[in-house]
Amino acid sequence: MPPKKSRARSDAVYKFPDGFINLSVNLNKSFFKPQPETLIEDQIVVIEKFFASDLCNELIRSFEKQLTLETTPIIKSKEYAVRFNDRCSLTDFKSAEILWNYLRSLLLQQTEYEDEEIDKIKDNFSAACGLNPQLRIYRYRSGHHFNPHYDESVVCPLNDKGTSKGKTKWTLLIYLTGDEEFKGGGTIFHSEMGGTESLNIHPGKGMALLHKHGDDCLLHEAELVKSGVKWVLRSDVAYPL
Numbered sequence: 001m002p003p004k005k006s007r008a009r010s011d012a013v014y015k016f017p018d019g020f021i022n023l024s025v026n027l028n029k030s031f032f033k034p035q036p037e038t039l040i041e042d043q044i045v046v047i048e049k050f051f052a053s054d055l056c057n058e059l060i061r062s063f064e065k066q067l068t069l070e071t072t073p074i075i076k077s078k079e080y081a082v083r084f085n086d087r088c089s090l091t092d093f094k095s096a097e098i099l100w101n102y103l104r105s106l107l108l109q110q111t112e113y114e115d116e117e118i119d120k121i122k123d124n125f126s127a128a129c130g131l132n133p134q135l136r137i138y139r140y141r142s143g144h145h146f147n148p149h150y151d152e153s154v155v156c157p158l159n160d161k162g163t164s165k166g167k168t169k170w171t172l173l174i175y176l177t178g179d180e181e182f183k184g185g186g187t188i189f190h191s192e193m194g195g196t197e198s199l200n201i202h203p204g205k206g207m208a209l210l211h212k213h214g215d216d217c218l219l220h221e222a223e224l225v226k227s228g229v230k231w232v233l234r235s236d237v238a239y240p241l
């Protein structure tokens with residue numbers, strides 16, 4: 001039987017650049033430690049400059065060189081959010097672990113002073129056990145968007161032997177472009193009260209955003225990109241079953 005044709009998957013071949021593999025090593029050598037900040041308590045946490053600009057550019061170059069991104073069609077169905085962008089999915093346990101170790105050390109970092117906000121973030125993430133190894137790469141070009149939707153919680157394997165599993169509770173988005181690199185393209189969170197208030201987050205380059213998903217997910221969308229290119233690396237934070 002011929003091998004199954006995979007859709008925009010490049011599991012075996014893609015190799016993350018050294019700057020990514022050495023994230024934690026480089027953090028230990030650096031004076032600069034990116035700081036988590038709460039935008040909505042128990043719902044949205046951001047970390048500015050989570051990835052340095054050079055790493056973002058290195059990642060984008062390597063994605064462009066090594067991956068085939070598939071343009072998703074607009075799905076006109078009640079079941080699916082209407083999404084239109086270029087995407088690719090990789091299952092990579094080792095890279096998910098590298099990214100988790102780095103993210104975890106920033107979320108749970110020691111502070112010299114007492115801070116309720118930081119303590120709340122620690123409460124939310126101290127029990128987490130890893131990242132979903134399904135890493136998704138999105139490229140939104142001009143006209144691309146992702147209509148309002150909720151992200152689901154899923155059960156995912158945490159090692160390649162399948163002996164450890166986790167349940168995802170937070171979405172992780174890392175914006176590899178930001179600031180002036182694209183117009184439009186904010187991640188918009190809508191108020192649950194049915195009100196008109198919404199929060200439009202235009203990311204800084206390299207920013208990470210965590211938002212709670214599953215039953216507690218806020219309705220959110222990716223605003224249409226008007227110009228430039230928005231690149232995102234996505235995973236999910238998993239907890240013991």
Ligand SMILES: O=C(O)CCC(=O)C(=O)O
Nearest residue numbers: 151186187221222232234
């Ligand atoms: O690209 C964005 O700004 C949002 C992406 C998103 O909502 C998702 O991956 O579920």
Ligand SMILES: [Fe+2]
Nearest residue numbers: 149150151220
């Ligand atoms: Fe989403």
